[in-house]
Amino acid sequence: MAAQLPGTFIQRMKELLGNEYQQFADTYKETPYGGIRVNTLKITVEALRALSPLGLEPIPWCPTGFYTEEGARPGKHPYYHAGLYYIQEPSAMAPVELLGVVPGDRVLDLCAAPGGKSTQIAAKLQGAGLLISNDLHSERTKALAKNLELYGVRNGIVLNENPERIAAAFPGFFDKILIDAPCSGEGMFRKDEDMVRQWEPETPAKYADMQREILNSAAMALASGGTLVYSTCTFSPEENEGSIATFLAAHPHFSVVPVGGTGSFAPGFGELAGTARLWPHKVKGEGHFMAVLRHDGTAKPGAEVDTTDDVTLSVAARPRKGKAESGKSAVRRAENGRGKGGRPAGRDGGRGQASAEEAALSAYRDWAREQLSPEPEGHPVLFGDHLYLSPLPQAALNGLKAVRPGWYLGQVRNGRFIPGHPLATALRPEESSRSLSLSSANGEAVSYLKGETLAIPEERLVVKPGSPLKGYVLVCIDGYSAGWGKWQDGMLKNEYPAGWRWT
Numbered sequence: 398m399a400a401q402l403p404g405t406f407i408q409r410m411k412e413l414l415g416n417e418y419q420q421f422a423d424t425y426k427e428t429p430y431g432g433i434r435v436n437t438l439k440i441t442v443e444a445l446r447a448l449s450p451l452g453l454e455p456i457p458w459c460p461t462g463f464y465t466e467e468g469a470r471p472g473k474h475p476y477y478h479a480g481l482y483y484i485q486e487p488s489a490m491a492p493v494e495l496l497g498v499v500p501g502d503r504v505l506d507l508c509a510a511p512g513g514k515s516t517q518i519a520a521k522l523q524g525a526g527l528l529i530s531n532d533l534h535s536e537r538t539k540a541l542a543k544n545l546e547l548y549g550v551r552n553g554i555v556l557n558e559n560p561e562r563i564a565a566a567f568p569g570f571f572d573k574i575l576i577d578a579p580c581s582g583e584g585m586f587r588k589d590e591d592m593v594r595q596w597e598p599e600t601p602a603k604y605a606d607m608q609r610e611i612l613n614s615a616a617m618a619l620a621s622g623g624t625l626v627y628s629t630c631t632f633s634p635e636e637n638e639g640s641i642a643t644f645l646a647a648h649p650h651f652s653v654v655p656v657g658g659t660g661s662f663a664p665g666f667g668e669l670a671g672t673a674r675l676w677p678h679k680v681k682g683e684g685h686f687m688a689v690l691r692h693d694g695t696a697k698p699g700a701e702v703d704t705t706d707d708v709t710l711s712v713a714a715r716p717r718k719g720k721a722e723s724g725k726s727a728v729r730r731a732e733n734g735r736g737k738g739g740r741p742a743g744r745d746g747g748r749g750q751a752s753a754e755e756a757a758l759s760a761y762r763d764w765a766r767e768q769l770s771p772e773p774e775g776h777p778v779l780f781g782d783h784l785y786l787s788p789l790p791q792a793a794l795n796g797l798k799a800v801r802p803g804w805y806l807g808q809v810r811n812g813r814f815i816p817g818h819p820l821a822t823a824l825r826p827e828e829s830s831r832s833l834s835l836s837s838a839n840g841e842a843v844s845y846l847k848g849e850t851l852a853i854p855e856e857r858l859v860v861k862p863g864s865p866l867k868g869y870v871l872v873c874i875d876g877y878s879a880g881w882g883k884w885q886d887g888m889l890k891n892e893y894p895a896g897w898r899w900t
């Protein structure tokens with residue numbers, strides 16, 4: 398490590414660690430560990446291990462996580478572009494394992510960008526339930542949205558909000574909440590020297606104030622009996638045990654579920670020994686802190702959030718009378734959101750707008766009827782001419798700023814539906830009328846990822862009985878979806894988006 402550790406930091410760590418300090422200090426001479434986490438939304442751990450050219454050693458605290466060998470470049474493999482794994486620092490895989498997410502849960506990831514832990518939560522949900530991923534900084538939500546799209550998440554919503562506003566819109570709503578808090582980042586000094594340069598003696602106190610506010614909002618949004626995991630990547634007790642002690646004093650219905658002192662997790666300091674620490678001189682990973690907090694199940698104040706809506710989009714059935722009506726009302730509600738491209742109703746009181754939007758939904762349904770089976774289900778949300786399928790009725794978002802109100806399906810232009818890239822990445826080949834598998838071994842997958850047109854004889858297409866050969870093809874890499882192509886007369890026109898290409 399080239400950057401000099403700050404003197405005050407060294408002094409504080411000596412006081413904290415006593416005779417363990419030298420062992421801790423020696424870790425700064427070592428190379429940080431790298432890891433990948435298998436995206437079980439798309440592939441099983443066993444299947445990835447069988448396919449992967451990377452030497453993979455299991456990470457003890459995460460059953461889907463593996464250390465990568467020094468010098469490995471997991472981002473430079475077609476499987477990365479097919480969303481088969483997420484590249485993640487090994488210790489950063491621990492907090493979600495402690496959250497205990499099961500399919501069907503309503504989960505809030507309050508400080509989510511760029512999405513490492515959100516993609517891990519989504520894999521645990523397996524498409525059932527709801528994931529709201531939020532980050533306060535709008536620039537950072539772009540990477541968050543892109544990662545959720547790359548990993549094929551269907552039931553996610555991305556917000557760019559202040560946690561207080563989310564708590565006000567969703568009081569007592571979530572079964573599980575993760576706060577991967579903004580922090581002084583001391584645990585990342587070995588990996589990210591910028592963190593060293595930004596650190597000042599006052600930095601921990603500044604973050605501690607922020608963390609306490611975020612914890613208070615999370616307490617409001619959590620359901621009675623729910624679980625909250627708080628994590629940081631710093632060593633400072635002020636931001637760790639200190640933030641938790643302040644929280645517990647103000648929230649008597651919460652207690653710590655003890656995890657410190659089990660397996661790889663060292664105990665937290667003082668009375669909060671049940672919280673957990675990962676120390677770089679004790680495990681193969683960077684420094685982390687985690688606290689699992691559970692609400693005792695007593696009644697909590699909080700208004701009901703209406704998550705019921707008669708409007709769900711089913712693409713297989715032709716829209717019945719009445720079904721189309723409710724589609725219109727969903728669209729009107731969507732207009733109350735503050736999403737990109739939302740247009741106000743015109744002088745006709747919104748009737749023209751509503752019928753334009755009904756036409757857009759109908760264009761999607763026509764396309765989907767030919768292209769997709771089984772039908773994806775959810776609440777349709779139209780922002781301008783962009784169509785999403787949301788796990789929540791749009792009204793439930795209560796005007797919160799949605800970067801992605803759901804799974805992006807595509808755009809309707811001049812009455813024609815154009816499928817979006819995130820629709821493809823979340824599909825399995827058997828859900829598409831036409832699919833094609835390219836090999837990662839012979840260069841054709843990379844040619845596709847570079848945006849090249851490919852010569853593909855018709856025998857290579859997998860076409861469902863009754864579907865024409867010509868049209869959109871779900872392009873897969875060794876059987877795992879990566880994007881769209883359009884096939885005609887032996888040529889595959891490349892639809893892989895420019896901003897995602899292999900460089």
Ligand SMILES: C[S@@+](CC[C@H](N)C(=O)[O-])C[C@H]1O[C@@H](n2cnc3c(N)ncnc32)[C@H](O)[C@@H]1O
Nearest residue numbers: 508509510511512513514532533534577578579
């Ligand atoms: C440690 S990072 C999160 C990393 C992320 N959980 C992951 O696994 O990829 C903390 C995040 O908190 C965000 N943040 C900072 N202040 C916040 C606040 N008051 N509310 C919500 N997010 C905040 C930052 O923009 C940053 O992206």
